Amino acid sequence: MFDFMDLEFEPAAPEFYIPEASECMRCGQCVSGCPTFRLFQIDEETPRRRLRTISKILVENLPVSADELAHLNNCVQCRACEISCPSQMRYGELFDQAQAKLQTPLKPLAKVAFYLIENKKPRAWLMPFVKGYLKSGLQKSLRNSGLLEKLNLANAEKLLNEPTLKPLFEHYPTNGVSRGKVALFTGCIAEHFDRETLEAAIKLLNANGFNVQIPKTQSCCGAIHKHNGQSATKLCENNLIVFNSLDVEAVIHVATGCGAMLSECENENFKRRLFDISDFLLANWSDNLQLLPSNLKIAVHEPCSQRNVLKNQQSTYALLQKIPNLTIETLANNQICCGSGGSYMLTHPENATKLHALKQQIINDANVDLVVSSNFGCVIHLNSDETKVVHPLILLENQLA
Ligand code: SF4
Ligand code: SF4
Known part of the structure; x- marks a missing residue:
């Protein structure tokens, strides 16, 4: 008798139809x-x-x-x-x-910005001048002069905070028993303008028993390039060479905007080891690590890059629950973009400001002590005199005993 169980079928190829x-x-x-x-x-x-x-x-x-x-x-x-x-x-x-x-041609100022994003050395040379400018008192007179508007620099200038000049070390070993080695993706400007988050990431990884390596030759993720119709291929290729050559268990990003872009670099070896820091810490949290309690009430802003690309926003909530007594709320209407949008806040300041105003109203209604967001771009866009916005890692690191 013919038995269907004797037949061997080739598994169907996983072909998905991609609409035009x-x-x-x-x-x-x-x-x-x-x-x-x-x-x-x-x-x-x-x-x-x-x-x-x-x-x-x-x-x-x-x-x-x-x-x-x-x-x-x-x-x-x-x-x-x-x-x-x-x-x-x-x-x-x-x-x-x-x-x-x-192939829209870039304006001269945009060309300079892309050059600085792509090249670490000139970026580092520029930072003492930025710091000097912010400390000199020149800022007020330059703002009042109207020159920044004429040069189309007013929006970028408003976002400047004091840069950290000291370069990051290449290795940050754990003080405790080693559970492995990971590489940290630091991005382009975050090393200078979001050092606090990167240092919090290093401390939390070390506290969980991981040695942290920061390869100096890594590049920007290319998200700003892609947002502006420029090719990010060279940046992606360089990051693949740099990170794939390392003997590490994971490549970790801390900003969801960078992570979303990195997750689309087509290389299985790279993607297999690529983790958002919330996912990694949650999966590898040491049983011996207890955080101090906090009586704060916070709201979680979910960046679009996290909700719509990485789709891992639940990890942020689960990780924050490691802090005893912390009251965690979801910001209403998280599905609506805050207007940061990579470089959108610079290229479309009017729209970005209106979207920020809508979000600010929601933040005010939430009546919380603090807002957390896992994307650096959203943090700088949403921070205001009215609201303090930080990366959740900063909150977690503050509660280390
Ligand atoms: S949801 Fe929007 S993009 Fe998708 S098919 Fe409908 S109209 Fe088109
Ligand atoms: S702004 Fe509108 S069209 Fe553009 S990506 Fe967002 S939802 Fe889609």
């Missing part, structure tokens, strides 16, 4: 979560209309008007539309492809 830009059904499921639609309430500022423009660029080779381009470029690139789309349109990837095809 022209295949958006215009169903509108993505519209209400789009931050620019919230601001302008017109169809031109929706994902479906942007996909129509992208389709013209990528599929139909049709001309697009200046108006269509302006609406396309108003996109914050938060990718909230991806997670609400029943057709699984890969909006982010299609947007990047369209930008790459458009």
Whole structure:
């Protein structure tokens, strides 16, 4: 008798259909979560209309008007539309492809910014001047002169905080029993402007028994390049060479914006060892490590890069629960972007300010002592005289005994 159990089947190849830009059904499921639609309430500022423009660029080779381009470029690139789309349109990837095809030339100031992002040495040389400027009292007179506006530097200047000049060491060994070695991705400007978070990451990894290595030749993740239609391939390739050559158990990022970009570097060996710090600490928290209690009430802001790309926001909450007595709340409307959007706060300051104002209202209503966010860009965008916003690692590190 014929027995089906004797047959051997080849497992089906995991082929998924990837929709083209022209295949958006215009169903509108993505519209209400789009931050620019919230601001302008017109169809031109929706994902479906942007996909129509992208389709013209990528599929139909049709001309697009200046108006269509302006609406396309108003996109914050938060990718909230991806997670609400029943057709699984890969909006982010299609947007990047369209930008790459458009090849919009960079303005001179943007060229300088990209040069500094890509090159560590000139960046380090510049920092003493930034520090000197912030300490000299020049800031007030320069702001009042209007020169910063004329040079299109006013928004970037507002975000400056005092940079740390001292370079990071290459090795940070644990004081306790070693449980392994990990590499830390530090990014480009975070080494100078977000040192507190990086140091908190090192201390928490060390406290959990991990030796930390920081390779000096690592590059920027390339997120700002991609956000602005520039190629990030060289940066990605360099990071693959640097991190894949290390004898470490994990490559750890602390900013979800960088992590989202790194997670899209196509290399299995790299991706297998790549972890967001919340995921890594949660999975490897030492049984012997108890944190001090805190009576603070905090709200968690979930960055778009975490919600829509890494999709690991629950790890932030679970990790913060390591702090006894801490009251943790979810910030309302976390699905709506705060307007930081990589370099969006610099390239589209008016929209970014309006989105910040909406978020500020929500923060005020939450009536908490502190807001935490796992992305450096959101932290600097949301920090204000009214609200203190920090990376959750800083809160955790403060509670180390
Ligand atoms: S949800 Fe998806 S298919 Fe529907 S309009 Fe938005 S992008 Fe198009
Ligand atoms: S990425 Fe964000 S801003 Fe852009 S179309 Fe999608 S939801 Fe709107």
